[in-house]
Amino acid sequence: MHHPKALPELEPMSNSLFLNRADASLIRYGAHFFGYEIVSAEGSYVIAANGQKILDFTSGQMSAILGHRHPEMNAVVRDWIERVVHLHSGMLSEPIVKLAEELIAVTPDGLDKVLLLSTGGEANDAAIRLAKLVTGGHEVVSFAQSWHGMTGSAAAATYVAGRKGYGPTAPGNFAIPVPNAYRPRFPGAEITWQQELDDAFVQIDAQSSGALAAFIAEPILSSGGILELPEGYVGALKQKCNERGMLLILDEAQTGIGRTGQMFAFERDGVAPDILTLSKTLGAGLPLSAVMTSREIEAKAHARGFLFYTTHVSDPLPAAVGCKVMEIARRDDLPGRAAHLGARLKSGLEALTGKHERIGDVRGRGLLLGLEVVSDRTTKSADESYGFRVMDICAREGLSMNIAGLPGLASVFRIAPPLTVSEGEIDLALEIFDTALGEAARG
Numbered sequence: 439m440h441h442p443k444a445l446p447e448l449e450p451m452s453n454s455l456f457l458n459r460a461d462a463s464l465i466r467y468g469a470h471f472f473g474y475e476i477v478s479a480e481g482s483y484v485i486a487a488n489g490q491k492i493l494d495f496t497s498g499q500m501s502a503i504l505g506h507r508h509p510e511m512n513a514v515v516r517d518w519i520e521r522v523v524h525l526h527s528g529m530l531s532e533p534i535v536k537l538a539e540e541l542i543a544v545t546p547d548g549l550d551k552v553l554l555l556s557t558g559g560e561a562n563d564a565a566i567r568l569a570k571l572v573t574g575g576h577e578v579v580s581f582a583q584s585w586h587g588m589t590g591s592a593a594a595a596t597y598v599a600g601r602k603g604y605g606p607t608a609p610g611n612f613a614i615p616v617p618n619a620y621r622p623r624f625p626g627a628e629i630t631w632q633q634e635l636d637d638a639f640v641q642i643d644a645q646s647s648g649a650l651a652a653f654i655a656e657p658i659l660s661s662g663g664i665l666e667l668p669e670g671y672v673g674a675l676k677q678k679c680n681e682r683g684m685l686l687i688l689d690e691a692q693t694g695i696g697r698t699g700q701m702f703a704f705e706r707d708g709v710a711p712d713i714l715t716l717s718k719t720l721g722a723g724l725p726l727s728a729v730m731t732s733r734e735i736e737a738k739a740h741a742r743g744f745l746f747y748t749t750h751v752s753d754p755l756p757a758a759v760g761c762k763v764m765e766i767a768r769r770d771d772l773p774g775r776a777a778h779l780g781a782r783l784k785s786g787l788e789a790l791t792g793k794h795e796r797i798g799d800v801r802g803r804g805l806l807l808g809l810e811v812v813s814d815r816t817t818k819s820a821d822e823s824y825g826f827r828v829m830d831i832c833a834r835e836g837l838s839m840n841i842a843g844l845p846g847l848a849s850v851f852r853i854a855p856p857l858t859v860s861e862g863e864i865d866l867a868l869e870i871f872d873t874a875l876g877e878a879a880r881g
Contacts, residue, residue: 456487468599470841473833479506482859484838492833493867495855496840500660500692501718504766505856511722514762518755525754527747533757540764541728544701546710551736553729554757556750558691558717559587561727564746565713566591566652568731569685572738575651577610579642579684583662584613586654586689595654598662612645614638616665620799620810621818631668639678652713653679654687657703661842663850664801664808672707685712685735691727692806695719696767696857699777699804706803722763726756772857776804779864783807783853786868794875796824807853811875822848824878831874837867839874 456475474486482505483491497503504511518533525531538552555561570576580586580595587593593600594607601607615623615638617631642650653675659665667675672688679686688711693703697719700706704714712735717727736744750756766772784800787809791797798812811828813821825841825848832839840852855864 454487472838473830481505481507482856482863490836493837493855493863493870495853495867496838497854497856498723499718500840500852500854501721502723503695503697503719503772503857504722504763505858506723508722508766508858510762510766511759514758515724515755518758521754523753523755524750525752527749527751530752531754531757533754533761534752537728537757537760537764540761541716541730544764544768545714545730548710548712548732549714549730550733551731553746554752554760555727555729555746555748556725556753556756557587558689558715558727559589559592560748561691561715561717561729562586562592562595562654562687562689563590564729565687565689565715565731566595566654567746568713568729568735568739568744569652569687571742571744572735573651573683573685575610575649575684576608577612577646577650579612579614579650579653581616581655581659581662582613583616583659583665584654584656585659585661586656598659610647610649610651612642614642616659616662617668617671618663618665619668620801631671632674635671635674635678643682650682650684652685652687654689656689656691657693658698658803658806660692660806660852663810663842664806664852666801666803669707672704672711673709676709676711679712687711687713687715689715691715691717692719692854695722695763696772696776697804697806697854698773699780700773701767703803720760720763721756722759724756724759725750726760728760770858773804776857779855779857779859779861780804780807782861783855783864783868786864787853787871790868790872790875793872794879796821796875796879802853805853805855805857805859809851809853811849811851820849825849825851827878827881828871828874831877832870835870835873837870837874839867839871 476484477487478485484494541552542550578595582597584596585598586595594611597613657667676686688704690702694716714730720726787800796811799810802808811821811825813819829841841848842850
């Protein structure tokens, strides 16, 4: 494997010509820019311009489950660059059919047809479009803490951020609260998640014009603060959908392909969705997404003229990468690795709660974990400024620990290392995080 050579030391991005060039040329799109220019990557690390190796505990944008520059991934990309990268949308190549077959083989009956696209937002747009056509409805329900994408119907179903100032979304979009064990909506009240869900659908039924089409949900809401749906919730949600003629769409952009300790997060509950969307982890860092549904739904949609004809639908190169990702996920038991290493990481984070009083909660599943920092454990007051200080110190010490840089969420660390991470790298990350939590509290 190629090892990056040491590069001449440069000033940190915040003081460099590089940042000035970025400020002068880039539209600012909402990200909290990392403090160093990244010039290469290797395994669980990204490499800064000054030669510093930084543990990437966000897997890029929660996608690079095989780490960076995985040699088998590189070989597939090189191979298909020499063959064919992109085709007319009506032309098919072997990787398209093979990836579809492999996805069907690892999902339950009822997820038997596949559409291959580029991004998660695009896949969610297609899923919602499919549900509207098949049901004849147009109303879509999601969680008030949801993130499903920045385009069209996906943006209309996203509530955690990005709704202000852009004008009206498509009519018929509704939101319900997500259950939050750490921050219940009515602290002290004995209200179960089932009661919350029942009440939420009373409100939905009152607002609906009778044209409910779909509910779209993440099994673990990531941008919403690593909020895991309690066991049994997906089944109850599916029942609510069935009673109303709605389709249940599960968005497993971040939870799919092993990250939670199972190949798909919905497996824990034993309840399959009507439509499944995959993205991020499926391409392991390359733009690849999928929509899966039943033969019956696909046949009905086709009969009604379903149209989602895009420039990069069924492109061969990303599909070939997806085939390799699926091969490695099964061969190397990535779900098993995520379960084992996630337990080690979660145990280490929970151990830090006894040392750092600013840690309010540790939650999540497998290698998709959340840690919330507070100013006071009793009041659970979020401490965003402390969270940002911790993040900056981690970066300085060689650890990229993502914190949701959105108003109201900058106290929740989203921790998602590659599934190929080593035990030693987990222990090093915990050591750096420990140091940062202490230094930020003193500062």
